[in-house]
Amino acid sequence: MATIELRQVEKKFGDLHAVKPMDLTVHDGEFMVLLGPSGCGKTTTLRMISGLEAVTGGQILIDGRDVTWAHPSDRDIALVFQFFALYPHLSAWQNIAFPLQAEGESRVNIEKRVSEVARMLGIKHLLHLRPKALSGGDKQRVGLARALVRRPAAFLMDEPIGALDADARETMRAEIKQFHLTQNATTVYVTHDQIEAMALGDRIVVMSMGVVQQVGTPAEVYYDPANLFVARFIGSPGMNLVTGGYADGVVHLPGSNPYPVPPAWNTALQREMGSEGDVIVGFRPEAGRVTGTGPLVAEVYATELHGAYTVLHLSLNGTVVHIRADRGIDYPIGTAVRFDLDPEIVRFFDPQTEAALRLPFDGAQDKAQEPALRRAQDTALTGGSTNG
Ligand SMILES: Nc1ncnc2c1ncn2[C@@H]1O[C@H](COP(=O)(O)OP(=O)(O)OP(=O)(O)O)[C@@H](O)[C@H]1O
Ligand SMILES: [Mg+2]
Numbered sequence: 080m081a082t083i084e085l086r087q088v089e090k091k092f093g094d095l096h097a098v099k100p101m102d103l104t105v106h107d108g109e110f111m112v113l114l115g116p117s118g119c120g121k122t123t124t125l126r127m128i129s130g131l132e133a134v135t136g137g138q139i140l141i142d143g144r145d146v147t148w149a150h151p152s153d154r155d156i157a158l159v160f161q162f163f164a165l166y167p168h169l170s171a172w173q174n175i176a177f178p179l180q181a182e183g184e185s186r187v188n189i190e191k192r193v194s195e196v197a198r199m200l201g202i203k204h205l206l207h208l209r210p211k212a213l214s215g216g217d218k219q220r221v222g223l224a225r226a227l228v229r230r231p232a233a234f235l236m237d238e239p240i241g242a243l244d245a246d247a248r249e250t251m252r253a254e255i256k257q258f259h260l261t262q263n264a265t266t267v268y269v270t271h272d273q274i275e276a277m278a279l280g281d282r283i284v285v286m287s288m289g290v291v292q293q294v295g296t297p298a299e300v301y302y303d304p305a306n307l308f309v310a311r312f313i314g315s316p317g318m319n320l321v322t323g324g325y326a327d328g329v330v331h332l333p334g335s336n337p338y339p340v341p342p343a344w345n346t347a348l349q350r351e352m353g354s355e356g357d358v359i360v361g362f363r364p365e366a367g368r369v370t371g372t373g374p375l376v377a378e379v380y381a382t383e384l385h386g387a388y389t390v391l392h393l394s395l396n397g398t399v400v401h402i403r404a405d406r407g408i409d410y411p412i413g414t415a416v417r418f419d420l421d422p423e424i425v426r427f428f429d430p431q432t433e434a435a436l437r438l439p440f441d442g443a444q445d446k447a448q449e450p451a452l453r454r455a456q457d458t459a460l461t462g463g464s465t466n467g
Pocket of ligand 1: 116123
C-alpha cells in the first residue's frame with residue numbers, strides 16, 4: 080500500500096514538452112485513471128512514476144520517500160502493459176507463478192496466490208495449458224494474472240485491456256475493478272477510453288497536450304467539467320455547448336431562443352462578465368427535457384432509438400444539440416419541439432478562457448444548488464488547472 084505524489088513533474092523530449100509541470104497525489108488504495116487523447120502524455124507520466132523514464136524536472140514520492148532517481152526495481156511497483164509476452168514453453172500456471180518464484184516466495188504461498196488470482200480472473204480451468212492453446216482474451220488474463228499475483232505497493236497499468244474486443248474488454252474491466260475492490264492496492268491506470276475511466280476510477284486525471292485539465296471523481300468531471308475540453312471529452316456524445324449573448328439574466332441562444340439563467344447562476348454570470356457578453360451554455364443530453372411549455376424551441380434534425388431511450392438531434396437555427404428523450408418518442412424530421420434544461424445540471428463557460436464559470440461561494444445561492452457548489456469547490460481544491 081502506498082501513496083504516490085508528483086510535485087511539478089515534467090518531461091521534455093528535445094523541443095517537445097510532452098508533460099508540463101504536474102502536481103498529483105494518489106491516495107493509499109485509490110484507483111486513479113489518467114485519461115486523454117493519443118499523445119497527451121499519459122504513458123510518459125506513468126513511465127516517470129515507474130522509473131522507466133527519467134523526469135526532466137520535479138519530484139516523485141512514494142509513501143513520502145523521494146524516488147525521483149531510484150531504480151524501477153527499488154520502487155516496489157508492478158507494471159501492467161497492453162501486450163503481455165508470455166513464456167511459450169511454460170504453462171499458464173508456471174507463467175503466473177514466475178514472478179513469485181523469482182522473489183523466492185515459498186511453494187505454499189505460490190500455490191495459494193496463483194490459485195487466488197486465477198479464480199478472480201476466471202482462468203482456473205486453463206492453468207495447465209501453454210499460451211499457444213489459449214484464446215487472445217485468455218492469454219491477456221494470464222498476463223494480467225502474472226502482474227497481479229505480486230503484492231507491490233502500487234500497480235501501474237497502461238491500457239491493459241486496450242487490445243481486446245469490446246465484449247472481452249467489458250468483462251475484464253469488471254474483473255479489474257473486482258480485483259481492486261478486494262485488494263485495495265493503489266493503482267494508476269492509463270486509458271484513452273472515457274467510459275473505461277468513468278467505470279474504473281475513484282478519480283480521473285483528464286489530460287490534453289501534456290497539461291492536466293482537471294482532477295476529479297467521475298461525477299465531477301461529468302457534471303462539473305473544469306473547461307470546454309473536459310466537457311467535450313467526457314460523455315458520448317459530449318456535453319452540448321451552445322454560445323449565446325447574455326443580457327439581463329437571459330442568454331439569447333440561436334434561433335430566437337431566450338433562455339432564462341437559473342437564479343443561482345445569474346449572480347455568477349454577472350460577476351464574471353458584467354451585465355452582458357457572450358457565454359457558452361453547456362448541458363448534457365439528459366439535462367434537456369422535452370415539455371410542451373419549455374422556453375426553448377428547436378427543429379428535429381434526426382431521431383435515433385438507442386433501445387432504452389431516444390436521442391433527439393435538435394437544430395437551433397443550425398446549431399445541433401443532442402437530447403435524451405423517452406424511447407417512445409419519434410418525431411418526424413422538421414417538427415418544432417419545445418424543451419427546457421434541468422437547472423441543477425446546466426453549466427456555463429467563458430468563450431475566451433474556455434473555463435467553466437463557478438458559483439459564488441458566499442452561501443447566498445439557492446439551496447438546490449448546494450451539491451453542485453460543493454462539487455465545484457472540491458474540484459477547485461484538488462487543483463484542476465486549466466489550459467492557458
Ligand atoms: N521517447 C520519446 N521520444 C520522443 N518523443 C516521445 C517519446 N515518447 C513519447 N514521445 C512523445 O511525447 C508525447 C506524449 O506521448 P505519450 O506516449 O505519453 O502519449 P499517450 O498519452 O500515452 O498517447 P497514446 O494514447 O497514443 O498512448 C507524444 O507526442 C509522443 O510522440
Ligand atoms: Mg500511451
